[in-house]
Amino acid sequence: MIYDVLVVSDVVGERRFTTEREAAFTTGDTFEQDSESYRVLAIHPGYGPLDGVIEAEWLASSEPGAPA
DSSP, rough: OOOEESSOOOSSSSSEEEEEESOOOOTTTTTEEETTTEEEEEEEEEOOOOEEEEEEEEEEOOTTTTOO
C-alpha cells in the first residue's frame, strides 16, 4: 500500500513524503521513515496511485547524536 504522508507537528514545520507498507496503517500506529519516527494521527482516502493520505506527528530521530 502506498501512502502520502503529511507531518503536521514536525519541529521545523510541515513535511510531506510518500511511504509504502505491506499492511494498512491505522490511527495510532508508529512507523519509521529516513531514521525518524512518526505516529499516525488520521487517515484520509487516497487519490491517484495512493491508497491513503496520512496525517502524522514527528516523534523522534533515531540517528546517533540527533535530538530526541
